[in-house]
Amino acid sequence: xxxxxxxxxxxxxxxxxxxxxxxxxxxxxxxxxxxxxxxxxxxxxxxxxxxxxxxxxxxxxxxxxxxxxxxxxxxxxxxxxxxxxxxxxxxxxxxxxxxxxxxxxxxxxxxxxxxxxxxxxxxxxxxxxxxxxxxxxxxxxxxxxxxxxxxxxxxxxxxxxxxxxxxxxxxxxxxxxxxxxxxxxxxxxxxxxxxxxxxxxxxxxxxxxxxxxxxxxxxxxxxxxxxxxxxxxxxxxxxxxxxxxxxxxxxxxxxxxxxxxxxxxxxxxxxxxxxxxxxxxxxxxxxxxxxxxxxxxxxxxxxxxxxxxxxxxxxxxxxxxxxxxxxxxxxxxxxxxxxxxxxxxxxxxxxxxxxxxxxxxxxxxxxxxxxxxxxxxxxxxxxxxxxxxxxxxxxxxxxxxxxxxxxxxxxxxxxxxxxxxxxxxxxxxxxxxxxxxxxxxxxxxxxxxxxxxxxxxxxxxxxxxxxxxxxxxxxxxxxxxxxxxxxxxxxxxxxxxxxxxxxxxxxxxxxxxxxxxxxxxxxxxxxxxxxxxxxxxxxxxxxxxxxxxxxxxxxxxxxxxxxxxxxxxxxxxxxxxxxxxxxxxxxxxxxxxxxxxxxxxxxxxxxxxxxxxxxxxxxxxxxxxxxxxxxxxx
Amino acid sequence: xxxxxxxxxxxxxxxxxxxxxxxxxxxxxxxxxxxxxxxxxxxxxxxxxxxxxxxxxxxxxxxxxxxxxxxxxxxxxxxxxxxxxxxxxxxxxxxxxxxxxxxxxxxxxxxxxxxxxxxxxxxxxxxxxxxxxxxxxxxxxxxxxxxxxxxxxxxxxxxxxxxxxxxxxxxxxxxxxxxxxxxxxxxxxxxxxxxxxxxxxxxxxxxxxxxxxxxxxxxxxxxxxxxxxxxxxxxxxxxxxxxxxxxxxxxxxxxxxxxxxxxxxxxxxxxxxxxxxxxxxxxxxxxxxxxxxxxx
Numbered sequence: 001x002x003x004x005x006x007x008x009x010x011x012x013x014x015x016x017x018x019x020x021x022x023x024x025x026x027x028x029x030x031x032x033x034x035x036x037x038x039x040x041x042x043x044x045x046x047x048x049x050x051x052x053x054x055x056x057x058x059x060x061x062x063x064x065x066x067x068x069x070x071x072x073x074x075x076x077x078x079x080x081x082x083x084x085x086x087x088x089x090x091x092x093x094x095x096x097x098x099x100x101x102x103x104x105x106x107x108x109x110x111x112x113x114x115x116x117x118x119x120x121x122x123x124x125x126x127x128x129x130x131x132x133x134x135x136x137x138x139x140x141x142x143x144x145x146x147x148x149x150x151x152x153x154x155x156x157x158x159x160x161x162x163x164x165x166x167x168x169x170x171x172x173x174x175x176x177x178x179x180x181x182x183x184x185x186x187x188x189x190x191x192x193x194x195x196x197x198x199x200x201x202x203x204x205x206x207x208x209x210x211x212x213x214x215x216x217x218x219x220x221x222x223x224x225x226x227x228x229x230x231x232x233x234x235x236x237x238x239x240x241x242x243x244x245x246x247x248x249x250x251x252x253x254x255x256x257x258x259x260x261x262x263x264x265x266x267x268x269x270x271x272x273x274x275x276x277x278x279x280x281x282x283x284x285x286x287x288x289x290x291x292x293x294x295x296x297x298x299x300x301x302x303x304x305x306x307x308x309x310x311x312x313x314x315x316x317x318x319x320x321x322x323x324x325x326x327x328x329x330x331x332x333x334x335x336x337x338x339x340x341x342x343x344x345x346x347x348x349x350x351x352x353x354x355x356x357x358x359x360x361x362x363x364x365x366x367x368x369x370x371x372x373x374x375x376x377x378x379x380x381x382x383x384x385x386x387x388x389x390x391x392x393x394x395x396x397x398x399x400x401x402x403x404x405x406x407x408x409x410x411x412x413x414x415x416x417x418x419x420x421x422x423x424x425x426x427x428x429x430x431x432x433x434x435x436x437x438x439x440x441x442x443x444x445x446x447x448x449x450x451x452x453x454x455x456x457x458x459x460x461x462x463x464x465x466x467x468x469x470x471x472x473x474x475x476x477x478x479x480x481x482x483x484x485x486x487x488x489x490x491x492x493x494x495x496x497x498x499x500x501x502x503x504x505x506x507x508x509x510x511x512x513x514x515x516x517x518x519x520x521x522x523x524x525x526x527x528x529x530x531x532x533x534x535x536x537x538x539x540x541x542x543x544x545x546x547x548x549x550x551x552x553x554x555x556x557x558x559x560x561x562x563x564x565x566x567x568x569x570x571x572x573x574x575x576x577x578x579x580x581x582x583x584x585x586x587x588x589x590x591x592x593x594x595x596x597x598x599x600x601x602x603x604x605x606x607x608x609x610x611x612x613x614x615x616x617x618x619x620x621x622x623x624x625x626x627x628x629x630x631x632x633x634x
Numbered sequence: 635x636x637x638x639x640x641x642x643x644x645x646x647x648x649x650x651x652x653x654x655x656x657x658x659x660x661x662x663x664x665x666x667x668x669x670x671x672x673x674x675x676x677x678x679x680x681x682x683x684x685x686x687x688x689x690x691x692x693x694x695x696x697x698x699x700x701x702x703x704x705x706x707x708x709x710x711x712x713x714x715x716x717x718x719x720x721x722x723x724x725x726x727x728x729x730x731x732x733x734x735x736x737x738x739x740x741x742x743x744x745x746x747x748x749x750x751x752x753x754x755x756x757x758x759x760x761x762x763x764x765x766x767x768x769x770x771x772x773x774x775x776x777x778x779x780x781x782x783x784x785x786x787x788x789x790x791x792x793x794x795x796x797x798x799x800x801x802x803x804x805x806x807x808x809x810x811x812x813x814x815x816x817x818x819x820x821x822x823x824x825x826x827x828x829x830x831x832x833x834x835x836x837x838x839x840x841x842x843x844x845x846x847x848x849x850x851x852x853x854x855x856x857x858x859x860x861x862x863x864x865x866x867x868x869x870x871x872x873x874x875x876x877x878x879x880x881x882x883x884x885x886x887x888x889x890x891x892x893x894x895x896x897x898x899x900x901x902x903x904x905x906x907x908x909x910x911x912x913x914x915x916x917x918x919x920x921x922x923x924x925x926x927x928x929x930x
Contacts, residue, residue: 218929268754272721279725483711
């Protein structure tokens, strides 16, 4: 670091090399509008025809601390927020201090004139431009809060954006606050725009070609689209407790679920949230909760009840950095173990993980379908990066939504047949290890006789079936009465403690996982299936892996990539061939111990190359690329 | 009770039900002399008097001796986990407000591990009739001190006597906003049945704390003890007087039995939830298309 006495200045004849994309970061005091500037700019850019992908990181506190909003623009599809910065917009000194080193050697520093005074880093080839954002807002605009929109106008001019669609956006965005507010914001935008046009002739160097404006384009965050996926998945009820970074799912659905006749209830804690979910689901509704790691920790007893009593439930876990309270606003894929293993005893559950923003929509629908189809808890593992990532994507095609209903009790058919097939004293021969226990004499003769006396028409809530799924009755349905319980029970849902019954029921419950794995959603696939070098990853690390793969391919490396969207049960039919056919497999993930690698190692007995980052930031594709290169000729 | 006959009976709505219609095939597993038998008996009678079809009732409980009760009733049942009867009941009522919901549990289930949920369920005033079988001890785990055990109560976990002051369930219920607060005694099943019937008919959160002695592990709070220590509310007692209710609830030596408080004017949680649902419902597709416009 070399302290610079003078303000850095623009040098002549500098051109920004033609890039596939531009990464711009805004940094400043949390609560001072960094986020609103970033969000507005992302929307503006999307309206102007750019593909947009954002990243943000902010302190857990409401006010104070450093906040960052990063926007990546391109005319082509984007998969990550990018690495080195092309433009840094510093709202204060810290904005400069914290990010200047990440600015490209030929990058551009923009800063609010007067807000950054100590230019202590060596300038090198980097350029700098003071922008009178606050000055214009306070002066000509006479509206200090308009500073953010002034800044957006400046950036839009810098990239040569088309003003018309942006003006329409500003009208739509501010109209409900009144015509005056619309006019003021348009003026702020114009002042910023004009300033750059008049005082920065080199701006043409930053022009980035926009793509065509697509009719079906939306700009949306992972949490927003995940919430919409829940609506699409038929969810009517959410019971939750506020927690970063999942709260906005609950807030979003609080405004939407009543429209379909449902409700959002804020419970007293996460234990209660899950209890309410199970209560609502027991009455036949598609119910969910949304939480993060600390909340899921509290829900574990109810996870077991859901598995044991076979009550569908959807739990969205937006992972953040743990353990304990950890770093609430930072990235980690650290809850995989908990999602797959949490709970005493053994019971089936399904764990899904969306790979990108668009995928949040479809996996949320899957979560409800799997929960209903198999009457199990489904954990949907999103993460901080995905939750706050705003991306321009194609609107999901609603005609592709398929809802799978719960198997309901039909007194005229189903349950009776199963009793004939599996008499109570003859366990089905599908035990976990093929061992049939000795009958300990505490069988179900009583219920058997009772059932026989009624011509086998007594409802069996837990009828033993081939796929493990028993038709469920719903309160209000005559003849379907039973008592749901976390106690081990027989077909008639009556408490039973005998060896044969527990073995059979454990088998029955776990058989659901066979069907679930077979119906796993398609994995994310890319690269060359014939390659000897492969990458397996999951969740939001998928985009990073894909970007690394594209770069490796450019360098002539043959590489294959798979990211399963079902984590548990392991979708073996997707992974068996992939794992068998590779010489080396790298598993990058954002956690310390390599949780997915461990899970796959336990099943496949294969040593994987692990790449783990666990500092609270997302994985960088450059790091993965370096790892790939290590193994190319290794 | 015959499940199949219920099916037929439900189609003949006006047919009067009998106590047997509410009994299940599962027989109670309680110790001989357990106070909970009297409570169960009162419940059967209250259900018969109310006459709701068993298919439209859900009996919810937590874990403990008394929480086994749903198994003995011919309605739908949900024997949940320890202390969580209230959240499960809340989910059921929010999702289906047509369900007649009766919840059961003990003093440990409701006031130790489940105390937080009790507080918030009372605050919300959900339409739930919650019957607590209070025996001042943990029975299922074979005799440990409970939140309603007296100070100095000697148990296996408190060999020198409990150091915790007892919790007063009725004071707690009143303070937290329960709109029907009553106390019964399993030695007086006829009166208890009436309290439970009123609780079921009450529009809001009804709390009925029932002295239900544990003859096996509690040799202090026995049937004889409560016969001597509990009396009916005085003549002319006004159950709509909140302050009088607090005074009556705080009284011991002797304790009062009966309806200490009732307020039928407070809106229920279900009312508030219903008020948020627009008259004209949308399909999920309509909602999504509206949102897509917002995010375009």
